[in-house]
Amino acid sequence: MTEYSTALSSNVRSRFFINGEWVLSHSGARHVLISPATEEPFMSVPLADSVDVERAIAAARRAFDSGPWPKLSGAERSGYLKRLTEEIRQRLPLLAQLWTDQVGAPITFANGLLPTGITRFEFFASLAETFEFEDARPTRRGHARVRREPVGVAALIAPWNATFPIVSHKIAAALAAGCTVVVKSPPESPLDALIIAECAAAVGLPPGVLNVITAGRDEGAQLVQSRDVDKISFTGSVATGQWIARAAVDRLARVTLELGGKSAAILLDDVDLPSALAALTPFTMPFSGQICFAQTRILAPRARHDEVVSAYAEIISKLKLGDPRETDTRIGPVLNAVQRDRVRGYIEQGISEGAQLVLGGTGNGGFGKGYFVEPTVFAHVTPDTTIAQQEIFGPVVSILPYDDIDDAVRIANDTPYGLSGSVYSSDVERAYALACRIQAGHIGINGVELAANVPFGGYKLSGVGREGGREGLEAYLETKAVFMPTAAG
Template structure:
């Protein structure tokens, strides 16, 4: 179990980090954290109001306009990023425990993915040593210097489900670009990013460059609307992303949005089920399905449908659902009572619309408390059903039958989203050719991987822009052309 009193400092428990100082919140409002495996309160944390937001924005604005960070040479910023990676790596066990304590991520899952954070800072430190922030181009009357400059003050808004890994994509790129930042934590997971602020303080990131607050939706909307914010990077729901885009467009602030998904795993008719199940299963219900890239639609050949449904449902029903602190657990609890109720509602609607429940479909009966839900598989699902179109964010997967490859591609693309996807085939080249035709930002052949040097983001309502890779750095840069007439 997790003990906030002994495992994290009073700063992380009860303060915000603004302008290099740990300050008390102006507001008396608190976010109450309930353990998803015990349903008991284990800590509360301060919430920001408009005064706190104003303080954080002013600190970041001053640090950008008058501070040293934007003017540092890229190699100098790289030194800071590498130091931050070292400090994050030193504290990874604690970051992992925070993930499990706040939202119930199984320790095996948390330990596996928490390392994304230092890897992102190391990647951008390396990129800073080779990236061309300036180049010279000949013109008819002389030449031009094309200069890439930091966009300014960036508001970085992280979701509750994978707070540290997702924020690391944003913060590492923003700092590499020379931006200063206001980091907003979700009320459900206030602790991760304040611990990250301790890391930034420990390695000497200048005051005002990284400011961390925890805010609810109202204060978050106030942050996005501030004229002192030049760029917003948001990960979360499509509905919230659309609202953020409207606010940013109104004053032409830059924005990057990484939003929802309803990704498809296409099983071509030549797949060897015994071989692919090990690669397919982990990406269909990771973290009880509470990850945007979850492959929640399995597109299966009709002539092998019964075989695939039986094999996949058997694999899912064999997963261990239980204590997230146990290394043997595959699926822990859902993050909250709200997420549990949401999942139950989608299951009930799927049954009402005619989908066939193959396995799961209810709370885990062997546990007397906690927001646990059984791994759930539906068959006889059609593309027009709610369960096939909307993001559940629970351990629920739909199997949809196709007649031929063209039909499989049509079904995979018949979605408002386009974030991730996979194609499984005994012929990797055949799988690759199908993958090229899927309208999605990321897709794997015979598996899925996320790497720091590869851009991540979505088509359609899955978002705007990319994070990771050089593309992620460029999202925090503006381009200026300076013509030098008469200078060869």
Template sequence: MPDFPVDVADEFRECFYVGGRWVRAGAGRRVTLVSPSTERDVLTLPLADSTEVERAVAAARAAFDTGPWPRMPASDRAAHLKRLAEEVRGRLPLLAKLWTAQVGAPIGFAEGLVHAGESRFDYYAGLVEDYAFTERRPTRRGHARVLREPVGVAALVAPWNATFNIFAHKVAAALGAGCAVVLKSPVESPLDALVIAECAEAAGLPPGVVNVITADALESARLVGSPAVDKISFTGSVPTGRRIAEAAARRMVRTTLELGGKSAAILLDDVDLSTAVPALMPFVMPFSGQICFSQTRVLAPRHRLAEVEEALLAAVRSLTVGDPWERTTDVGPVLNERQYRRVLDYVETGRAEGARLLTGGGRSAGFERGHYIDPTVFTGVTPGMTVAREEIFGPVVTIQAYTDIDDAVRLADSTDFGLSGSVFGADAERAFEVAARVRTGHLAVNGFEISPNVPFGGRKLSGHGREGGPEGLEGFLETKAVFMPGS
């Protein structure tokens, strides 16, 4: 198999998509993609310079200020979104392969999850058709017309771990609202957004409505700091999110920030482990734990701790570590050498702070090359330990014991994050009552699900704002009230 076993268009290799055209990048810096499984250089692509960032923003600005997109009837935008969804649907196999080729997601995992991204375009096409962009409310003098208008030019920034799906969340809602967008691709996975650009072109979206560049941290800062940008939607790390929030606050620019998590799965005292553990496992360390909503902390009743340890240990040891292109692989490599060292440093910290290692904790046997880490389980973990508080973003899960429900909720809330979580128990309504007490943005009972019509987002350091559902559309809208005489 070649190092980069995906045939990508020539335009993707040398161009950005700006103003409705494939524009050849200048002779500036480039980024080299490195295979997570072989550690070999596989592809070299251009990085935008300051001029190219400014051109992309200017194209979006012109499309919003003078183009038809924000002014056309919502039903027409919905029709465009439906065509865009069809174009995306035809490229799902390509998008799955790109996920594997660029960042090492197991191909079976990728093929299953790209459909979640596709569903966003269909959902927002349907929502926009019926959404009340104008509402009448009675007043003393007559009535008011409440208008929900597109916020303007939106800078959309996605991370490397699930680039297409995260962009789909943002793009579908922003376009449905009537915004013009600039997609800033991550340097580790720059190809996904170019596929979206190809889909937008094929669907006949007006020029400048969708623009795509790949940029590093310096030029990304130039994008989000541009005075021509009205909205920033960012998914990524807490430090970068803070910098964006500070820059946005200076201009009062609207932001949506999703900054990661340290989510807890609470196993109630009446839980049936024979059903709960299989339901939980796909979300404990999906994509080697490199997913923001991973359920990385398992909270177990103290009197059932040994039972939970045994069940979780057996499940984790049954995972197949291997080549991400093999369909039997459950756990592939982590992204790169930096990520590999970071995860193993956390493992050593866990040991040093007194956590007990049940399995894993080092390089996977049989892999001389590639960033492979054995699935790792810690028990004897207490709330103050680093592995219980910080997002590791690797195949590491911890087990913590609790004494009663109040203690379980306290432990679930004992980190600075509040993105996701889950509760497992024999009585779903009792589990719901526990879930309702946890200070996090998204939870599930006796399973896990992400749906396009349901809001997703976090609290505390996990960020603010929501993506998905009507809430996701409203994140790209401004509200205006016009008072009118008469009824």
């Protein structure tokens, strides 16, 4: 394991970033990081209390109300973001190692997905430079100047599973819009956002524009309920997202919520199965299924169901379960014992409700230590079973047979979620027509893709609003119309 006493600065290891300065926690409380692969502690980090939260909010409030940041042009903010991006780029190898050690992401997976965080900074830096923050429209008396202004102080609450890519989406968009922010890092993966803060200090971001603390649930609630916070962007569980939405309603704070999914991958009857599974399989249980857009339900034509089960299970059976630091590992541990036991509970429930266990189960792969769950595949799953309805967040995939296109649409849409999905066919227009009937915000044809210039978010319980693309920037803007009379002649 990396020796972080030298790889990380003392500031990142022991302080928060508030008002452009590295500060000690008020209470001195600390949280111990446990390796999911070894169950051994490898570092402790400070935790914020209510005083730290208030300090961070106050710094962001001052920076927005009195500081230069919201008054800068889009091009000026773009310059900061471009320099910040280059500072972060230099730290990608370190960020990849942290993703592996903090939460167990296989290092090959981490190295492959981390660059999406960089592309998100690059995209919003470019968009800030070109975005039309004001335009003129003719009116009866003259014209109106329509302005898009930053919403204010934004609370950015990141999850533990993919902290760097997700918090990059939030920080880059908020700063491009001219907001000031308070980032609440999760205790399980606290270091990613603090590294971004270190990069912000290196490029001279004005004090108070970016503030980063590490905190638990109670402090997160304090942040959400503060009347000095104008916008909340949260990625995480449905239950917490619903609570945040209710809390925001009291003062009509602006909210973006991304809350997970139960995504369906639909194989049409004309699909070339080897090529389809080659494209699909890496997205069915990436990072042991602990990714919101994982394609955890495979819908197969009833006539080809057994063929799909056999081919998919064979691929999964060859994936190495093991130490996430080894480059040939494809399935690592889940986050902790609670998550492991939760996933095993779903597997047991799938068996008890009559699904056919094809591969895996509740075993740990023979490891003496580590929070391992064997990659698990169920066949002949019916849409009403628990494993077909609820987000498991583990390496568990269900294969469901369908009778015709209408049946496939019905099954795909028959969950409370609507985040992602994919359709596989030799006829892309036929696949597109089906995609248009799926109640989800992010659907791939013959593959799954993430793109910084494309909005990401979901229908139904998968959330409210979008991140990424122009839509992601607009989520941090208010629109103002100023009516101007015709100038006197």
